[in-house]
Amino acid sequence: MTKTKIKFENVEFTYIPPNGKPVRALERLSLDVSENEFVSIVGPSGCGKSTLLYLLGGFLPLEQGEITVDGRKVSKPGPDRGIVFQHFALFPWKTVRQNVLYGLERKTMDSAQRNELAQKYIDLVKLTGFEDAWPAQLSGGMKQRVAIARTLVTDPDVLLMDEPFGALDAQTRGILQEELLAIWGLTRKTVLFVTHDVHEAVLLSDRVIVMSARPGRIKTTVNIDLPRPRNSEVTRSQNFAGYCDEIWSLVREEALVASGVKA
Amino acid sequence: MTKVAIRYAPIGLIVILWELSSRTGLVSQDVLPAFSDVMVRLWQLSADGEMLVHVSASLFRITCGLALGIVVGSTLGFLLAASITAQRLVQPTLTFLYPLPKSALIPVIIIWLGFGNSAQIMVIFLGSLLPIVLGAYNGAKGVENTLIWSARSLGANAIETEWHVIIRAALPDLLAGIRVALALSFVLLISSEMVGAQRGMGFLVAFLGDGGDYAGMFAGAFVISAIGFAADRAYLALYHHLLRYREA
Numbered sequence: 001m002t003k004t005k006i007k008f009e010n011v012e013f014t015y016i017p018p019n020g021k022p023v024r025a026l027e028r029l030s031l032d033v034s035e036n037e038f039v040s041i042v043g044p045s046g047c048g049k050s051t052l053l054y055l056l057g058g059f060l061p062l063e064q065g066e067i068t069v070d071g072r073k074v075s076k077p078g079p080d081r082g083i084v085f086q087h088f089a090l091f092p093w094k095t096v097r098q099n100v101l102y103g104l105e106r107k108t109m110d111s112a113q114r115n116e117l118a119q120k121y122i123d124l125v126k127l128t129g130f131e132d133a134w135p136a137q138l139s140g141g142m143k144q145r146v147a148i149a150r151t152l153v154t155d156p157d158v159l160l161m162d163e164p165f166g167a168l169d170a171q172t173r174g175i176l177q178e179e180l181l182a183i184w185g186l187t188r189k190t191v192l193f194v195t196h197d198v199h200e201a202v203l204l205s206d207r208v209i210v211m212s213a214r215p216g217r218i219k220t221t222v223n224i225d226l227p228r229p230r231n232s233e234v235t236r237s238q239n240f241a242g243y244c245d246e247i248w249s250l251v252r253e254e255a256l257v258a259s260g261v262k263a
Numbered sequence: 264m265t266k267v268a269i270r271y272a273p274i275g276l277i278v279i280l281w282e283l284s285s286r287t288g289l290v291s292q293d294v295l296p297a298f299s300d301v302m303v304r305l306w307q308l309s310a311d312g313e314m315l316v317h318v319s320a321s322l323f324r325i326t327c328g329l330a331l332g333i334v335v336g337s338t339l340g341f342l343l344a345a346s347i348t349a350q351r352l353v354q355p356t357l358t359f360l361y362p363l364p365k366s367a368l369i370p371v372i373i374i375w376l377g378f379g380n381s382a383q384i385m386v387i388f389l390g391s392l393l394p395i396v397l398g399a400y401n402g403a404k405g406v407e408n409t410l411i412w413s414a415r416s417l418g419a420n421a422i423e424t425e426w427h428v429i430i431r432a433a434l435p436d437l438l439a440g441i442r443v444a445l446a447l448s449f450v451l452l453i454s455s456e457m458v459g460a461q462r463g464m465g466f467l468v469a470f471l472g473d474g475g476d477y478a479g480m481f482a483g484a485f486v487i488s489a490i491g492f493a494a495d496r497a498y499l500a501l502y503h504h505l506l507r508y509r510e511a
Contacts, residue, residue, distance in 0.1 A: 058416075077412060077416045087409065089407065089413045091410065091414075093432075102417055134508040136509055
């Protein structure tokens with residue numbers, strides 16, 4: 001029996017835009033994620049996928065319901081929950097190395113240990129030789145590698161990824177997906193991964209959660225029963241195509257609802 | 264080399280035209296003393312130490328006023344961005360002061376603070392305050408949430424996030440505000456010295472002009488422009504150095 005790592009219980013969230021009507025983003029949402037599980041969340045635009053992640057990150061105030069990690073209530077951001085954003089969110093005034101070191105500054109270790117650890121993760125994301133580059137000098141794919149290294153180096157319990165490859169070109173995305181699979185194989189973090197890309201969700205995940213159009217609820221959960229370790233080879237299998245079709249048609253129904261067209 | 268020549272050729276041309284129009288009597292020497300006379304006067308005023316006294320008085324005032332403006336202005340701007348209460352308290356005053364020409368305050372401040380350094384320093388401080396407050400405020404307000412959230416989820420607390428991320432990310436806007444303040448400070452320095460000082464470049468120019476020494480007056484104006492130009496160049500060099508991470 002695997003241990004529950006993350007628990008959402010009857011979570012509700014309403015956005016209040018500065019000059020507009022409140023928008024109900026999430027409604028009575030409950031979800032369990034097991035330790036070492038890779039779970040993706042897909043759904044139409046505006047369904048609250050990212051809101052879900054931001055609530056777990058502690059970035060938005062939880063109004064109703066409860067979110068726990070290892071049984072502890074989430075109330076504010078913390079280093080137990082690392083996050084990678086779509087637009088990288090690197091500190092532009094810090095070099096690659098300084099970005100990766102930032103999360104280690106508050107850990108009790110000497111600077112030699114810090115540098116060694118930072119180097120290990122810079123090597124892991126294949127940025128050896130770019131330690132002293134500024135983010136502005138890097139391509140999108142390289143920036144996201146830095147962001148991944150910056151988050152993993154602090155060894156968070158849970159990794160939150162908010163459409164991390166959504167801003168990258170198709171080739172770079174494919175390469176980074178495979179690398180994430182390889183890195184995940186080594187670290188086995190619990191991952192909650194938000195994406196628009198059904199193909200990506202099936203490739204990476206143990207389980208794919210399909211969310212309904214706003215207000216966001218869980219529509220269906222699809223277990224992805226594909227062998228691990230995986231690489232892009234798996235995408236050629238019959239089963240892979242089957243999962244993609246199934247999830248894609250579920251998302252499509254909701255996307256039609258979201259765009260106001262009757263399904 | 265040719266590029267430099269093309270850039271500075273117009274200035275050379277203006278100097279030549281200036282010299283010619285004055286020497287040929289096209290323009291009266293009382294209105295426009297010849298460039299060479301101005302340079303001679305500049306040399307004389309510099310050689311007898313007169314110029315240095317006034318330059319140092321002016322530099323002292325602008326340094327104090329601007330430094331005060333930077334410290335108070337950036338603190339205020341960051342506070343306003345961080346606290347809604349602070350914003351509610353201070354915003355109306357700022358909105359009221361914003362369109363007010365700061366030079367209008369010069370006579371009032373001289374009445375309050377007299378003819379010493381403090382009046383000019385106060386005028387410069389008040390004039391530089393608003394662009395700096397706005398620079399800091401807009402910079403801090405414009406910081407992307409994801410940068411703040413990244414820092415928080417990497418273990419930084421709220422105070423560390425303010426120092427390491429918000430103030431750091433606001434730097435480009437703050438520095439742009441300070442540059443505006445720097446230019447404004449020169450205007451306020453010179454105009455306040457013209458009416459309420461016994462030393463300083465503004466005083467010197469007004470004094471020489473009143474005494475009919477037009478070449479001397481032009482020499483003074485020349486020094487003011489040179490200092491202003493050098494200050495702006497030096498500031499730009501600092502600006503580009505501090506923001507070098509953006510220029511990759």
